[in-house]
Amino acid sequence: MQDLQWNKFLIPYEQAVEELKVKLKGIRNELRATSEYSPIEFVTGRVKKVSSILEKAKRYGFSPDEIEEKVEDIAGIRIMCQFLDDIYKVRELIRQRDGKDLYIVYEKDYIKNKKDSGYQSYHVIIKYPVQSAFGEKEILAEIQIRTLAMNFWATIEHSLNYKYKENIPENIKERLKIAAEAAQRLDMEMWQIRDEIINAQTLFETKSNT
Amino acid sequence: MQDLQWNKFLIPYEQAVEELKVKLKGIRNELRATSEYSPIEFVTGRVKKVSSILEKAKRYGFSPDEIEEKVEDIAGIRIMCQFLDDIYKVRELIRQRDGKDLYIVYEKDYIKNKKDSGYQSYHVIIKYPVQSAFGEKEILAEIQIRTLAMNFWATIEHSLNYKYKENIPENIKERLKIAAEAAQRLDMEMWQIRDEIINAQTLFETKSNT
Amino acid sequence: MQDLQWNKFLIPYEQAVEELKVKLKGIRNELRATSEYSPIEFVTGRVKKVSSILEKAKRYGFSPDEIEEKVEDIAGIRIMCQFLDDIYKVRELIRQRDGKDLYIVYEKDYIKNKKDSGYQSYHVIIKYPVQSAFGEKEILAEIQIRTLAMNFWATIEHSLNYKYKENIPENIKERLKIAAEAAQRLDMEMWQIRDEIINAQTLFETKSNT
Amino acid sequence: MQDLQWNKFLIPYEQAVEELKVKLKGIRNELRATSEYSPIEFVTGRVKKVSSILEKAKRYGFSPDEIEEKVEDIAGIRIMCQFLDDIYKVRELIRQRDGKDLYIVYEKDYIKNKKDSGYQSYHVIIKYPVQSAFGEKEILAEIQIRTLAMNFWATIEHSLNYKYKENIPENIKERLKIAAEAAQRLDMEMWQIRDEIINAQTLFETKSNT
Incomplete structure (x- = not known):
């Protein structure tokens, strides 16, 4: 891909994002x-x-020819969930389609294995076939699954990384970790409310049956 | 399909239309x-x-169980073209996908074989697989390919058929046929302009090369 | 507007188009x-x-400072109608709003006064106030009202003008005029169908009342 | 409004929501x-x-005739902000338009005065003139301004209120309050990060100038 015609190169990625x-x-x-x-x-x-x-390719030392197969998030999809356990339900819905209209390459659980920065999300890397006017093309796409609180935190971290060019000062890094914990606490609280509700319902239904 | 739950029945058709x-x-x-x-x-x-x-099923004598496999245009896609010959280019683009993300069942050329009413369009009936939360479902869809002038005419005819419940009075039928011819003349004129342009270009390019 | 910052300059026009x-x-x-x-x-x-x-400004000899008040179609809205007489009904709907959320500057009837090229449309030039983060700004916008057939013709003419840089060869100009007549004939035929329908209805209603 | 034709009644509200x-x-x-x-x-x-x-009218004892002027949130707009102080910036942007394309009726600050339930948001009730095919109509609309965390909490509370028909059990109410505090803590943490960043910038700019 010496003479990378970006405009043309990105068309199937744009199409994949729209379809997904x-x-x-x-x-x-x-x-x-x-x-x-x-x-x-x-x-x-x-x-x-x-x-x-280009920045990502440089950071990881990929040659232009490798971009297509090594930069996995050129096409990016983000799915937002209300509750923590919804994330794993969404994962199942994606796994169901594996081998049909998409192909799972691998998954990364940054919820059970939180990043040092505080980042949490579930990632699924897929291959997705796009039909174009010039035939089929299979591209890579990254699906990120997260709660609304995780997403909120990640949005802020992303804009800070952009601002500081990946060199966020230590004191702000610390603050970000504290904020990540606050986001996590919010998710846990919400999850407990949900449990409470489900228990309440089961109790109610049991009683009604007697 | 005794207890036709329409809402649920139509979901994969809606999804197919959005995806197509x-x-x-x-x-x-x-x-x-x-x-x-x-x-x-x-x-x-x-x-x-x-x-x-339901009306169509009744008109053709289909039982409720047969609707799914016999009413081919529950999901309908319409592609509008500027020029007559574009219709056949679009047909090729659809044929290219046959066996990939869709399956052509059959085609009907109402341009070469205009209907008595004056109706013109190219129809492609396809099978299209939809992935749902409850697994894959293959549905039928009708793709209509037409020029803008054909579409204009068909829109009017459709609303008249709706108004007169498929019994358009004879004098209006006659007028519709005259209008269909006017639409066809417009398409022919436009096509000739296009030919003129292509000829002009070829001439120009030949000259430039000498 | 010496240092025309286009991006910023065009924002209220984009907003006006979205709102209209x-x-x-x-x-x-x-x-x-x-x-x-x-x-x-x-x-x-x-x-x-x-x-x-910029091209239009050059063609008409406008200085950069004059663009805002003299190029009237930076914001352009196009309304498509099925029937010829709908155009005048739409004009009334716009006139009703005059002095409320928009201000009519002037109108041009290119249907009664067809252009030499064959172009037909009804134009309404308006002033439209846009509320921005930095206060109110009043911009000019052009509303074009036309039938589907007129629009079809105008689309082709526009792309030819673009291709030939406003110098369409004479033979193609002639063909375009013939096509414009075919479009007009289609509109007339459709209009007559409509009349026929309205007469049929009146007859029917009169009979039902006796 | 004895014979409330709902469909027709709601049209200007739908239009107002789209425009806003x-x-x-x-x-x-x-x-x-x-x-x-x-x-x-x-x-x-x-x-x-x-x-x-209808439910709201019943709860507050409004007669059908009073719905139009007393149910203030038939048209509802929600603006989400990243940071707490953005809410007041958005309020200023709305106040700027007062008397232009909208009219502020009153405001309610449920952030400084949190509801007992834990609910937080800033409300602005406005009058908004809609131009219809049959003339101008002025309707009431409610604009809610909140952070993403407040919105997350409010969405859960809303669905619980819906589920329990405004009678949320005490233990779940308690949990909701705890969750509201977690949401508030997250907003506070994020706000502090923002302050830190602004301070960092000021420091940096001061240093660069010497």
Whole structure:
């Protein structure tokens, strides 16, 4: 890919993002239409900017030819959940499609294994076939699954990393970790409310049956 | 399908329409981004209303159980083209995908074989697999390919058929045929302009090369 | 406007186009929701490209300072109608808003006074106040009202003008005029169908009352 | 409004929601396009369901005739902010438009005066004039401004209120209050990070100037 024509190169990634957004939003609509709880709250997607792709390639020492197979998040999808355990339900919904309209390459659980920075999310790297006017092309895409609180934290961290060019000062790093804990506490509290509710319902249903 | 739960029944059709719209619009965007001419001007889609499905089933004598496999246009996609010959280019783009993300069942050329009413369009009936939260489901969809002038005419005819419940009075039928011819003349005129342009270009390029 | 910061300059125009599209589509939705006929079939909008603004300014001899008040179609809205007489109904709907959320500057009837090229449309030039983060700004916008057939023709002419840089060869100009007549004939045929329908209805209603 | 034709009644509210969404998203786009920080993260809107309007009218003892002037949140807009102090910046942006395209009726600060339940948000009730095909109509709308954490909490509380029909059990109410505190702590942490950053910048700029 000596003469990288970026515009053309990115077209199948843009197409993949559009299709995956429609497909994942479809699951949410489907579950809501059948009055079932949807573990998907909302879905966003983006194609990485050329400058960010080049920066990442440089940071990891990838040659231009390797970008396509080594930069896994050129096409990025983000799925937001209300509750912690929804994340694993969404993972199952993606695993169900494996071998059908997408192919899972690998998964990374940054929730059970939180990053040092405080970052939490569940990542699924997939291969996704795109039909173009010039034939089929298989591209890599990264699906990030997270709660709203995790997403909030990650948005702030992302803009700080952008601002400080990956060199966030130590005192702010510390503050970020404290904020990550506050986000985690919020998720735990919400999860407990949910448990309480489910217990309350079971109790109620048991009683009603007697 | 005794107890037809329409809401649930229609979900995969709605999903198919959304996905096909994104895919076909993607072709247009792709061609325009690479500065190539796009034979697709715009794409619309709709799911047939329950009342219209039932009416069609009744008219053709389909039992409720047969609706799924016999009513082929519950999911409907319409592709509009600027020029007559674009229709056949779009057909090729769809044939290219056959066996990949869709399966062509059959085609009907109502351009070479205009209907008595004056109706013109190219129809492709496809099978399309939808991934849902409860597994894969293959549905039928109808893709209609037409010029803007054909579409204009068909829109009017459709609303008249709706108004007169398929019994359009003879004098209006006659007028519709005259209008269909006017639409066809417009398409022919436009096509000739296009030929003129292509000839002009070829002439120019030949001259430049000497 | 010596140092024309285009990006910033165009923001209120983009905002105006978005707002006007929502407002005019709203009229269509409102009429359809109340089961009344909508003279508006669909609405599109665009902001003129910087290169086209500069070209127009050059062609007419406007200085950069004059662009804002003399290039009237930087913000452009296009309203498509099914029938010829719908155009004048849409004009009335716009006139109703005059002095409320928009101000009509002047109108041009290129239907009664067709251009030499064959171009037909009804133009309304308005002033539209946009509220921005930095206060109110009043901009000019052009609303074009046309039938689907007129729009079809105009799209082709526009791309030819673009291709030939406003110097369309004579033979193609002649063909375009013939095509414009074919488009006009289609509009006339459709209009007559409509009349026929309205007469049929009146007859029917008169009979039912006896 | 004896014979409340709901469909027709709600049209101007739907139109108002669409217009206000476009206008408020416009502010965000404008600020981002000029590389300024946008206090608006995202905007959503909805029209209250008929069943919820009737329920609210019943709860407060409003007669059907009073619905229009007393149910202030039939048209609802929600603006989400990243940081606590953004809320007051958004309020200023709305106040700037007062008397132009909207009219502020009153404001309620549920951040400085948190509700007993734990609910936090800033509310602005406005009058908004909608131009319809049948003339101008002024409607009431409620704009809620909150942080992402407040919104997360409020979404859960709303679905619990819906589930328990406004009678949330005491133990779940207690848990909700704890969760509200966790959300508030997260907002406070984030705010401090922001302060730290601003201080860091000021320090940096002061040093650079010497």
